[in-house]
Structures are given as C-alpha cells and as structure tokens.
Amino acid sequence: MVFQATLLGISSSIPLKDRNHSCLAVKFDGEVILFDAGEGVQQQLMRSKVSNMEIDKIFISHFHADHFLGLPGLLATMSLHKREDPVVIYGPRGVEQRITKLLEIYEIQTVYPIKYQELSNGLVCDTKEYQVFARRVKHLLETYAFVFKEKDKVGKFLKAKAVALGIPEGPMYSQLQDGKTIEFKGKKIHPKDVMDLDSIKHGKSLGYVVDCFDKDYDTFLENVDVLFHEAMFMKKDIALARKNFHSVTDNVGKVAKNAKVKKLIIFNFSARYTDLNALLHEVQSTYPDAELGEELKTYKLKD
Numbered sequence: 001m002v003f004q005a006t007l008l009g010i011s012s013s014i015p016l017k018d019r020n021h022s023c024l025a026v027k028f029d030g031e032v033i034l035f036d037a038g039e040g041v042q043q044q045l046m047r048s049k050v051s052n053m054e055i056d057k058i059f060i061s062h063f064h065a066d067h068f069l070g071l072p073g074l075l076a077t078m079s080l081h082k083r084e085d086p087v088v089i090y091g092p093r094g095v096e097q098r099i100t101k102l103l104e105i106y107e108i109q110t111v112y113p114i115k116y117q118e119l120s121n122g123l124v125c126d127t128k129e130y131q132v133f134a135r136r137v138k139h140l141l142e143t144y145a146f147v148f149k150e151k152d153k154v155g156k157f158l159k160a161k162a163v164a165l166g167i168p169e170g171p172m173y174s175q176l177q178d179g180k181t182i183e184f185k186g187k188k189i190h191p192k193d194v195m196d197l198d199s200i201k202h203g204k205s206l207g208y209v210v211d212c213f214d215k216d217y218d219t220f221l222e223n224v225d226v227l228f229h230e231a232m233f234m235k236k237d238i239a240l241a242r243k244n245f246h247s248v249t250d251n252v253g254k255v256a257k258n259a260k261v262k263k264l265i266i267f268n269f270s271a272r273y274t275d276l277n278a279l280l281h282e283v284q285s286t287y288p289d290a291e292l293g294e295e296l297k298t299y300k301l302k303d
Contacts, residue, residue: 001029003150003204003302005226008044010267010293012211012232012246013066015039020295021066022268024208024228025050026148028130034058035146035208041070042077048296052078057125059132060091061210062143063098072102079110086113090125090132092142093118119144130203135220137212139245145212147224150203150302154179156196165189204301207261210268213245218258226299227261230268231279237270246270249279253286267293 004027009020021038025048032054034041045052052074060068068091078087089099096116103110117124125132130151134144157177167173167189172182181190191197207220207227221227232246241248249266256264264287269276276292283290 001302003028004298004300005206005228006048006050006298007228007265007267007293007295008041008048008050009038010269010295011066012230012268012270014271015066016271018295019269019271020044021070022210022230023070025055026206027054028148028150030054031056033132033148036061036067036210037069037071037074038066039069042074044296045074048298053081053083055087056085057088057090057132059119059134059144059146059208060089060095061146061208062092062139062141064141064211067210071099072106072108075103075110075114076106076108079108079112083110083112086115088115088117090117090119090134092144095119133220135217137209137217138214139211143211145207145209145217145220147205147207147221149205149224152203153201154191154195154197155200158194158196162194165193167194206301209247211245212247213241215251218255221255221259221261224259224261225301226263226265227256227259228265228267228293229256231266231283232268232270234273234279234282237272249282250286253283253290256287256290263299264290265293265299266290 006025008023011019015021020040023038023041024035026033034055095118119134121135124134131149133147137143137145167184175182176191176194179191205224207224209229229252230247231249231252233241233248235250238248266283280292
C-alpha cells in the first residue's frame with residue numbers, strides 16, 4: 001500500500017518564481033486527497049505527476065485566496081476530462097455557498113457531482129482505511145488544522161478461538177476483525193477474545209497546519225509521523241505574526257517537540273525571506289531535526 005505526501009507549494013500569500021502557494025497532495029492506496037488548492041495548483045500537479053483525476057477529496061483550511069484560488073480551474077479541468085466520480089470538498093462554514101458561487105461566476109458546470117461538508121472540531125472523514133481529524137486554530141478567519149491517520153490493523157484473526165466459541169463463519173467474523181464487539185447467544189464477544197493483539201500494526205499519520213497563531217494545539221498533533229507546519233515569520237517579526245495570526249519559527253519547533261512528532265517539515269513561508277535557512281535554524285533551536293519543505297518533493301510514509 002502506498003502512503004505518501006507531495007508538497008505542491010511552500011509560499012504563503014504571494015507566489016514567487018520558485019515558490020507556489022502552499023498545498024499538499026496525499027496519495028493513499030490509489031486515492032489522492034488534496035489539502036488546500038492555491039493558485040497554480042494544476043501546473044504543480046502536472047509537474048509532480050499526481051493525476052487530478054485521482055483526487056477524491058479536497059480539504060480547504062480556510063477561505064483566504066492563497067489557499068483556494070486554484071480550486072475553480074481544477075474543478076473545471078476535471079470536467080473537461082470527462083470525470084464521472086464525485087469530488088467531496090471539505091471547508092469551513094459556508095463552503096457549499098462559496099464554491100457554488102465561484103463556479104457560477106466563472107460559468108463552470110461540472111459533469112460530475114460535487115459534495116460538500118462543513119468542518120468542525122473532531123473526526124470529519126471516516127473511511128475503512130483512514131480517518132481525517134480537524135481542529136480549529138486561531139487566524140483572521142475560521143481556519144482548521146488537519147491530521148490524516150491510517151487506521152490501525154487490529155491484529156491476526158485466530159479462527160480456532162472463534163470456532164471454539166461456537167461463532168459461525170460469516171459477517172460476525174468480519175465485524176470482530178474490524179474491531180467491533182458482537183453479541184452471540186446472549187454473550188458479548190470482544191475482538192480481544194479472537195484476535196492476536198500482539199500483532200497490531202499501528203497506522204501512519206501526518207499533520208497539516210497553515211495560517212495559525214495559536215497555542216495548546218500540540219495535543220491534537222501528538223505522535224504524528226510527519227508534520228507539515230507553516231513557519232511564516234522569524235522571531236524578529238513576531239509583531240507581524242501576532243497582527244496577522246501566523247506562526248513564528250521557534251514556536252513551531254516547540255509545538256513539534258511537545259507533540260512528540262517524528263518528523264517536522266516547515267513550509268508556508270513569507271515572501272519577504274529569501275534565505276529560508278535562516279527560518280530553519282530558528283526552528284531547529286527547539287526541534288533540531290526540522291527540515292525545509294521542498295516543492296514537488298514526495299515524503300513517503302509507507303511504500
């Protein structure tokens with residue numbers, strides 16, 4: 001199973017010659033999940049060899065233009081390519097009204113269905129293989145951070161134990177393997193009764209945080225394998241960070257350290273900085289293993 005993430009852009013607010021608007025494409029077992037869709041997202045998708053036709057879900061962190069300006073064109077191209085499968089767009093309150101209005105303005109009529117879901121704190125997407133969690137963070141308008149988590153594999157199913165308990169083959173076996181408790185002949189049977197829990201395989205996870213001047217959200221990101229976190233401002237520009245509700249370098253490192261994340265990738269940089277290593281060094285003062293995000297680089301969580 002493939003689980004990997006490709007950074008399509010690392011720039012906040014203003015795109016530069018060598019920096020596109022921040023966006024992350026997560027590829028999970030043949031499906032692509034997009035986090036934000038700024039200006040230029042289509043060209044970056046082509047350069048990364050990620051197919052727009054594989055995108056099933058799009059998560060918009062907030063409605064500042066640099067995070068969703070590329071969405072109408074992307075949806076239009078999918079339509080021109082005769083897409084049939086639906087696309088689900090997740091966003092803050094009013095996501096359906098905003099996107100529908102945009103498509104009307106540009107006179108875009110898609111040949112495939114678009115579904116919308118408003119974000120809130122907690123579990124916002126639950127599939128058989130993965131879950132996506134959202135947490136509202138402090139910014140100038142309603143904004144969310146995300147954690148994408150592969151579900152744990154519950155362990156090896158011990159059929160002999162199920163047979164010994166008299167459980168017939170069929171749907172109840174599947175329910176137990178999915179981690180659900182069943183009732184059989186008036187008795188509750190728990191997964192631990194028929195599973196080798198020592199063989200549990202814990203799923204991998206990643207976090208995505210942009211446009212955030214907040215605290216106490218490290219528990220939301222606890223133990224993620226890879227954290228993509230904005231590092232918009234250096235410490236000397238903390239007044240700007242406070243005014244515009246963006247992250248400061250050393251605080252990003254503190255959050256990653258407190259959350260015990262395994263890898264920290266910083267991105268979403270202000271265009272005012274030409275030497276990104278200066279930002280990296282400040283982050284590394286609190287989280288030494290931090291890395292600079294690179295456009296079109298793919299980070300593999302599972303081959």
